[in-house]
Amino acid sequence: MKIIQADISHIDQVVDLFDAYRVWYRKDSNKEMARNFLLQRMRNGESIIYGCESINGQLIGFTQLYPIFSSVRMKRMWLLNDLFVNPDFRGNGISKMLINQAKELCKKTNACGILLETETTNDIGNKLYPAIGFELEENNFYFWTNS
Numbered sequence: 001m002k003i004i005q006a007d008i009s010h011i012d013q014v015v016d017l018f019d020a021y022r023v024w025y026r027k028d029s030n031k032e033m034a035r036n037f038l039l040q041r042m043r044n045g046e047s048i049i050y051g052c053e054s055i056n057g058q059l060i061g062f063t064q065l066y067p068i069f070s071s072v073r074m075k076r077m078w079l080l081n082d083l084f085v086n087p088d089f090r091g092n093g094i095s096k097m098l099i100n101q102a103k104e105l106c107k108k109t110n111a112c113g114i115l116l117e118t119e120t121t122n123d124i125g126n127k128l129y130p131a132i133g134f135e136l137e138e139n140n141f142y143f144w145t146n147s
Protein backbone atom coordinates (compact mmCIF):
# COMPACT_ATOMS: atom_id res chain seq x y z
CA MET A 1 0.00 0.00 0.00
CA LYS A 2 1.12 3.52 -0.70
CA ILE A 3 -0.21 7.04 -0.23
CA ILE A 4 -0.68 9.16 -3.33
CA GLN A 5 -2.00 12.66 -3.94
CA ALA A 6 -5.21 12.15 -5.85
CA ASP A 7 -5.87 14.11 -9.01
CA ILE A 8 -8.56 14.16 -11.65
CA SER A 9 -7.36 10.82 -13.04
CA HIS A 10 -8.48 9.26 -9.72
CA ILE A 11 -11.89 10.95 -9.66
CA ASP A 12 -14.04 7.83 -10.08
CA GLN A 13 -12.38 6.05 -7.17
CA VAL A 14 -12.40 9.14 -4.96
CA VAL A 15 -16.10 9.68 -5.71
CA ASP A 16 -16.89 6.13 -4.59
CA LEU A 17 -15.02 6.58 -1.30
CA PHE A 18 -16.38 10.10 -0.75
CA ASP A 19 -19.95 8.93 -1.32
CA ALA A 20 -19.50 6.01 1.09
CA TYR A 21 -18.04 8.45 3.64
CA ARG A 22 -21.07 10.72 3.37
CA VAL A 23 -23.45 7.75 3.68
CA TRP A 24 -21.55 6.73 6.84
CA TYR A 25 -22.42 10.23 8.15
CA ARG A 26 -26.12 9.55 7.42
CA LYS A 27 -26.35 11.56 4.18
CA ASP A 28 -28.11 10.28 1.08
CA SER A 29 -25.92 8.81 -1.62
CA ASN A 30 -25.44 11.19 -4.54
CA LYS A 31 -22.44 10.35 -6.70
CA GLU A 32 -23.22 12.99 -9.33
CA MET A 33 -23.15 15.80 -6.75
CA ALA A 34 -20.09 14.23 -5.12
CA ARG A 35 -18.29 14.20 -8.47
CA ASN A 36 -19.15 17.84 -9.14
CA PHE A 37 -18.11 18.89 -5.64
CA LEU A 38 -14.78 17.07 -5.80
CA LEU A 39 -13.99 18.23 -9.33
CA GLN A 40 -14.56 21.85 -8.26
CA ARG A 41 -12.22 21.44 -5.30
CA MET A 42 -9.55 19.83 -7.50
CA ARG A 43 -9.83 22.26 -10.42
CA ASN A 44 -9.83 25.32 -8.15
CA GLY A 45 -6.97 24.05 -5.98
CA GLU A 46 -9.22 24.33 -2.93
CA SER A 47 -8.28 21.07 -1.27
CA ILE A 48 -5.63 18.39 -1.14
CA ILE A 49 -6.83 14.80 -1.39
CA TYR A 50 -4.61 11.90 -0.46
CA GLY A 51 -5.55 8.33 -1.24
CA CYS A 52 -4.25 5.01 -0.05
CA GLU A 53 -3.60 2.80 -3.04
CA SER A 54 -3.66 -0.99 -2.67
CA ILE A 55 -1.16 -3.18 -4.48
CA ASN A 56 -3.58 -3.49 -7.41
CA GLY A 57 -3.94 0.29 -7.76
CA GLN A 58 -7.38 0.55 -6.13
CA LEU A 59 -7.97 3.47 -3.74
CA ILE A 60 -9.10 2.00 -0.45
CA GLY A 61 -9.07 5.12 1.72
CA PHE A 62 -8.78 8.87 1.44
CA THR A 63 -8.43 12.09 3.37
CA GLN A 64 -9.28 15.59 2.20
CA LEU A 65 -7.69 18.70 3.66
CA TYR A 66 -8.67 22.34 3.21
CA PRO A 67 -6.39 25.31 3.83
CA ILE A 68 -7.57 27.71 6.51
CA PHE A 69 -5.76 30.42 8.46
CA SER A 70 -5.15 31.27 12.09
CA SER A 71 -5.24 34.99 12.81
CA VAL A 72 -3.82 34.46 16.29
CA ARG A 73 -0.86 32.46 14.96
CA MET A 74 -0.75 34.43 11.69
CA LYS A 75 -0.15 31.22 9.76
CA ARG A 76 -1.89 28.71 7.55
CA MET A 77 -3.55 25.70 9.15
CA TRP A 78 -5.05 22.65 7.51
CA LEU A 79 -8.55 21.40 8.18
CA LEU A 80 -8.62 17.62 7.97
CA ASN A 81 -12.25 17.49 6.96
CA ASP A 82 -12.66 13.99 5.58
CA LEU A 83 -11.08 10.66 6.47
CA PHE A 84 -12.50 7.34 5.32
CA VAL A 85 -11.23 3.82 4.80
CA ASN A 86 -13.17 1.13 2.96
CA PRO A 87 -14.57 -1.14 5.73
CA ASP A 88 -12.98 -4.20 4.08
CA PHE A 89 -9.51 -2.71 4.71
CA ARG A 90 -9.88 -1.23 8.19
CA GLY A 91 -7.51 -2.28 10.93
CA ASN A 92 -4.44 -2.13 8.68
CA GLY A 93 -3.11 1.28 9.73
CA ILE A 94 -4.43 3.09 6.65
CA SER A 95 -5.93 5.98 8.64
CA LYS A 96 -2.58 6.51 10.36
CA MET A 97 -0.78 6.49 7.00
CA LEU A 98 -3.18 9.08 5.59
CA ILE A 99 -2.89 11.30 8.67
CA ASN A 100 0.90 11.02 8.64
CA GLN A 101 0.81 12.25 5.03
CA ALA A 102 -1.34 15.17 6.19
CA LYS A 103 1.26 15.94 8.87
CA GLU A 104 3.95 15.98 6.17
CA LEU A 105 1.85 18.47 4.17
CA CYS A 106 1.61 20.62 7.28
CA LYS A 107 5.38 20.61 7.69
CA LYS A 108 6.03 21.16 3.98
CA THR A 109 3.74 24.20 3.87
CA ASN A 110 5.04 25.59 7.16
CA ALA A 111 1.52 25.48 8.57
CA CYS A 112 0.96 25.80 12.30
CA GLY A 113 -1.13 22.65 12.64
CA ILE A 114 -4.03 20.46 11.61
CA LEU A 115 -7.57 20.88 12.91
CA LEU A 116 -10.13 18.12 12.80
CA GLU A 117 -13.57 17.43 14.15
CA THR A 118 -15.37 14.16 14.71
CA GLU A 119 -18.59 13.11 16.33
CA THR A 120 -18.46 12.28 20.01
CA THR A 121 -19.92 8.88 19.10
CA ASN A 122 -17.04 8.03 16.72
CA ASP A 123 -15.31 5.61 19.10
CA ILE A 124 -12.63 4.59 16.60
CA GLY A 125 -11.67 8.17 15.72
CA ASN A 126 -11.79 9.33 19.32
CA LYS A 127 -9.25 6.64 20.20
CA LEU A 128 -7.13 7.08 17.08
CA TYR A 129 -6.56 10.85 17.11
CA PRO A 130 -5.06 11.15 20.62
CA ALA A 131 -2.95 8.04 19.95
CA ILE A 132 -1.25 9.78 17.01
CA GLY A 133 -0.58 13.11 18.66
CA PHE A 134 -3.80 15.12 18.38
CA GLU A 135 -4.99 16.87 21.52
CA LEU A 136 -8.62 17.37 22.44
CA GLU A 137 -9.06 21.09 23.02
CA GLU A 138 -11.48 22.57 25.48
CA ASN A 139 -12.86 25.22 23.15
CA ASN A 140 -16.56 25.55 22.47
CA PHE A 141 -17.40 24.73 18.88
CA TYR A 142 -20.43 26.56 17.53
CA PHE A 143 -22.05 26.14 14.15
CA TRP A 144 -24.66 28.25 12.34
CA THR A 145 -26.58 26.55 9.55
CA ASN A 146 -27.91 28.52 6.61
CA SER A 147 -30.73 26.21 5.64
